[in-house]
Each structure stands twice: as C-alpha cells, then as structure tokens.
Amino acid sequence: ERSGPPPSDNNNPPPAEANASALNNSVIPLSVIKENGRRELIDVLDSVRGKKGLVLDPKFSGPLGLIAEVSLLKEHGVEKIYLLNPGRFNTECKSIIYLVRPKVNLMKAIAEHIRGHMADGQKKDYSIFFVPRRTMICERVLEEEGVYGEITFGEFHLDLIPFDDDVLSLELETAFKECFLEGDRTSLFYVARSLMKLQSLFGIIPQIKGKGTAAKLVIDMLLRMRREMGSDEPTISPEIDQLILIDRSVDLVTPMCTQLTYEGLIDEVMGINNGILDLEPSADQKAKKKIMLNSADRVFQDIRNLNFTALGQVLNAKAVEIDKYYKERHAESISELKRFMKKFSSAQQEHASLTVHADVAGKIKKLTSSAPFHKQLEAEQSIFKLNSS
Numbered sequence: 001e002r003s004g005p006p007p008s009d010n011n012n013p014p015p016a017e018a019n020a021s022a023l024n025n026s027v028i029p030l031s032v033i034k035e036n037g038r039r040e041l042i043d044v045l046d047s048v049r050g051k052k053g054l055v056l057d058p059k060f061s062g063p064l065g066l067i068a069e070v071s072l073l074k075e076h077g078v079e080k081i082y083l084l085n086p087g088r089f090n091t092e093c094k095s096i097i098y099l100v101r102p103k104v105n106l107m108k109a110i111a112e113h114i115r116g117h118m119a120d121g122q123k124k125d126y127s128i129f130f131v132p133r134r135t136m137i138c139e140r141v142l143e144e145e146g147v148y149g150e151i152t153f154g155e156f157h158l159d160l161i162p163f164d165d166d167v168l169s170l171e172l173e174t175a176f177k178e179c180f181l182e183g184d185r186t187s188l189f190y191v192a193r194s195l196m197k198l199q200s201l202f203g204i205i206p207q208i209k210g211k212g213t214a215a216k217l218v219i220d221m222l223l224r225m226r227r228e229m230g231s232d233e234p235t236i237s238p239e240i241d242q243l244i245l246i247d248r249s250v251d252l253v254t255p256m257c258t259q260l261t262y263e264g265l266i267d268e269v270m271g272i273n274n275g276i277l278d279l280e281p282s283a284d285q286k287a288k289k290k291i292m293l294n295s296a297d298r299v300f301q302d303i304r305n306l307n308f309t310a311l312g313q314v315l316n317a318k319a320v321e322i323d324k325y326y327k328e329r330h331a332e333s334i335s336e337l338k339r340f341m342k343k344f345s346s347a348q349q350e351h352a353s354l355t356v357h358a359d360v361a362g363k364i365k366k367l368t369s370s371a372p373f374h375k376q377l378e379a380e381q382s383i384f385k386l387n388s389s
Helices: 015-025 031-046 058-065 070-075 104-119 136-144 175-180 186-202 213-232 262-269 298-303 308-327 334-368 371-388
Strands: 052-056 078-083 095-100 125-130 151-155 161-164 167-169 207-211 242-246 276-279 289-292
Touching: 015 031, 015 161, 031 070, 031 095, 031 161, 031 186, 052 058, 058 095, 070 078, 095 104, 104 125, 104 136, 175 186, 186 213, 207 213, 213 242, 262 308, 262 334, 276 334, 298 308, 298 334, 308 334
Parallel strands: 052 078, 052 095, 095 125, 125 151, 207 242
Antiparallel strands: 161 167, 276 289
16 A cells, blocks of 8 residues: 555645645636646545545656645545555455546556456445546457446546646646657647636637647647637636747757756756655655745745856855844844744745755755766757757
8 A cells, every 4th residue: 555645744734735835926826727626536536425445546646646635535535545556456445446547557457456356256346537538448458358347437637737836737748759659649639628628717818829730739629629619618808818839849959958957957866756856864864855846935936947056156145144134033122023023934934945955955066066967068068069050
C-alpha cells in the first residue's frame, strides 16, 4: 500500500493548500479551475456508495495532490489510497475505484488485479474512471482479458491543472512523442477541449493565433467545437484578450539546452515534480523535506528567474534586509512595537524561506562550479555559434 497525494506534515502544508495560496495572485481567477476539478472529483467518489479504496495511476497521483487533500478523499469514503502496479493486489476494500489514464498497460494491470481476486473467491465492485476520457482500445483490452463485465466505467475530465498563478498544465508528458513519432493526435483534441472549458469559465477568447502545424490543428478543432455549440456558446464577457498557441516543433533546440536560471537549475540538478522539490536530508535530518516551489513563497518568486550568477548577491541583500528588521525589535515606543509585530509573521516566513533557498543554492553551486558543467556550456555555445555563422 502506498499513499498517492503527499500527506501533510508539521513543516509543509499539503500541496493542494500551498497551491491554493499561490493562485490568489493570478491575473484571472485560476482557483475557479481548481474548484471545478475538486467538484468533479467529489462526484466521482460519491458515485460509488460507502467505503472504498482508491487506486491511482502513478503518473496521476502528483497532479491530483494539487487539487485535493487526502482529508477531502477520506471525507468522501476513501479508506485507503494505492498506486496502480501490476501483479497481485491485496486489499480489504469491497469497492475499488481506479483513476487512470487510458493506457493499455494500465488496463492489463487492472485485469490482473480482478482476475487475482476472482481466483481467490473475493467479490468486489470495480469502477474505472478514465482521465480525461475513455477509449475503445482500453475497453477492447479489458474484454480480451475477460474482465469487462466486472467493471463500471466513467470519466474524470481533469484537464488543465493550475500549478501556479501563471501556469496551467495538462500533464500530457508523452504528447510530443505521440503526435510527431506515432502520428496519434489524440492529445491535440485534449488541448482543444481544455481550451473550450477555459472559455466556458472565462468567456470566448476574441483573438487566437498560432505557429506550427499542431497549433493550426488545435485552432481548427476549437472553431469546429464552437460551431457545434451554436446558441449554447457562453455569453459572459471575456477575461482573456488573446490566446497564442506555439507548436513544440517550431523550436526543438531550447529543451536540449542547459537552463541557467535558479528555478531551471533546480529542475536540472534535483528535479521538480508537480511543483515540489524533494530536498535531500542534511546530517541532522532523517527524511527528505518537501519544498513547494511557487509564487506563494515570496523569496522564491523574487529569485526564480534570476541567472544563477546573480543569485548570491540577491540572497545576501535579502539576508541583510531581514537582519535589519529583526534589529528593530528593540522598539522604544508602542507605535514602533506595533509596526514591528505587524511584519513579524511575514519576516519569519521569509527568514525560513531564505534559509531553504540558501541551502538549495549551495547544493547547485557545487555543480555549476565543476569543470564538466562548464565544458557542457562551452559545447552548447559552440554549437550555437556554428549554426548562426
């Protein structure tokens, strides 16, 4: 048994809660998208009565943690949370909900679970909710595996997931491979449908531009979907003035280059998953510390896009600023003391955040100061110069 969305601890708020505070500063109310996903998730869970076990697609557990806390799942009858793995699946839960992407290998793993329970004489109720939609291929696989009749099917239309106040993601990590290598354009349909949902919440976007073949295909799908809506098209005043779609194939070089901003290097060196950095424990710590990286962290917001060479100077300036503030605690008047206490909580948070980022920056500096790192950058620059000459 393994937990899906990371549980809370004393040092870090649950991802869904930390993510919520980051959405407060968005230009458009992205929290509406998150609430929409939460409501649909609740409908999915409540469609199966009583206590139940929830089995999550491993690729889906992280994004789900950004819209719902474990406590919300438990409030709606979830007794235990598992990650979907092939092989034997032991559980005492009588009702089991699978939240999975429509992938053949996942269907075979589910079929293995069901056949194992049937062989042991266990009677359970199985429900599969496909994210974001069911496919005939998956249903055919379940028929061939001999378990189709044991399952109730549904869909969980989670598409756009708010990661920060200016970032939405569909989390379709294999979309490029599917589109350009396998010729499967299903992910483009998901993009178009998610943009239609965005327009249903924030009004029809008056101007849409695109660059690249895939962008053109998505725009065509959007126009067709709008025609099909007819008079049902949303009439609310648009909150988004313009949409620009850029096909990844327009620029294949950038993803291959080493990132040099603070946030980029964190991802290169340590990895950022679903907006969370798993920080390796120091000598006096036992477990990894989960750090939420988004705009709710004021220190991170100020330094995330800085070139790493400028980071040290900015961190030092912030440390001096916080130190200066703490010296003000020896206030001589009541009004000065009130001013100090008003900022105290904020300063404490910034102090804690500064300590974390100084630690992370120190770990990254070890890499950026190494000879192999500089050789890699020199090689990249040489390739650019050759191509531009």
